[in-house]
Amino acid sequence: MLVPGKILLDHAFANHYAVGAFNANNMEQVQAIIDAAAETQSPVFIQVSRGALKYSRMTYLRNIILAAAEEHPEIPVAMHLDHGNGLEIVKTAIDLGFTSVMIDGSLDETGKIPLSFEENLAVTKAVVDYAHPFGVSVEAELGTLGGIEDEVGSGQIHVTDPEQAVEFVKQAAVDSLAVAIGTSHGAFKFKEKCVLAHDVLEEIHRRILDMPLVMHGSSSVPDDLVALVNQYGGKMPNTKGVEIAQIQQAIPHGVAKVNVDTDGRIAITGAIRQFFAEHPEKFDPREYLAPARDALKNVVQLRMQQFGAAGNAPKIHQLTLNESKKFYDR
Numbered sequence: 001m002l003v004p005g006k007i008l009l010d011h012a013f014a015n016h017y018a019v020g021a022f023n024a025n026n027m028e029q030v031q032a033i034i035d036a037a038a039e040t041q042s043p044v045f046i047q048v049s050r051g052a053l054k055y056s057r058m059t060y061l062r063n064i065i066l067a068a069a070e071e072h073p074e075i076p077v078a079m080h081l082d083h084g085n086g087l088e089i090v091k092t093a094i095d096l097g098f099t100s101v102m103i104d105g106s107l108d109e110t111g112k113i114p115l116s117f118e119e120n121l122a123v124t125k126a127v128v129d130y131a132h133p134f135g136v137s138v139e140a141e142l143g144t145l146g147g148i149e150d151e152v153g154s155g156q157i158h159v160t161d162p163e164q165a166v167e168f169v170k171q172a173a174v175d176s177l178a179v180a181i182g183t184s185h186g187a188f189k190f191k192e193k194c195v196l197a198h199d200v201l202e203e204i205h206r207r208i209l210d211m212p213l214v215m216h217g218s219s220s221v222p223d224d225l226v227a228l229v230n231q232y233g234g235k236m237p238n239t240k241g242v243e244i245a246q247i248q249q250a251i252p253h254g255v256a257k258v259n260v261d262t263d264g265r266i267a268i269t270g271a272i273r274q275f276f277a278e279h280p281e282k283f284d285p286r287e288y289l290a291p292a293r294d295a296l297k298n299v300v301q302l303r304m305q306q307f308g309a310a311g312n313a314p315k316i317h318q319l320t321l322n323e324s325k326k327f328y329d330r
């Protein structure tokens, strides 16, 4: 069942686990994510980047996600816009029926140049004012992540300033805040060891105690998944992700949503490469997309368990628009 993102964030926050947020670009990915959620009884964010929206010609992906939510009425699903870069794309997503949007005002509309605190605040407030009357939740971002994915990212890390976080959420009635604590988009997050700024996260949480926090760029890029890609002709040397233990250390400090995209991409690629290597004579797309779907499902399930979301799908009845709106009365 499709639900406002805020329901999932607040439930996770109150129960000290994190909802997994997984990116999708096509039917097999959406099926893998919803199957993983159904099998583990987990709430889930299925998220769509601007690039994915465009790739799916705006409406295809939305309809596939609606099909998933319909197939599993017992699983609360938030359909989320990942890294919205302005009010226009947010309006488009809300028109399409998204129940949660991210406005990434940490970067300008090209996704490359950092915006000032004031500029970020202004665009975020405009999005909140627009989205909440539709019952749609808003995630903002303060500070910038490393790495570049789907052409989003300045390539530099600016760890979130706790002082600014306090000021930001005081002025913008967001439902969650993505913080930069050293994570990074993509498969090459760290040169050496993964070290997150847990002290910064803990201070942010202490100072904005009621705000669900979000970790982006939190794929773990497991060696075994990368090894499979490389074993079957891939070339991904020196990958490095965020260790699960580091994420698990962060979750008790207000982290209610953890974004994972890269792990799924690698799992899919490994499965398809393996299939082609072992069955060079095959050419039916279903034959290689089905194992790719299974590989993604396995990763998603594992993450749901590791983030504590498994078994935590809250029981929710179908909400009216008025009920959805009420979530945002402060």
Ligand SMILES: [Zn+2]
Binding pocket: 083, 185, 216, 217, 259
């Ligand atoms: Zn992100």
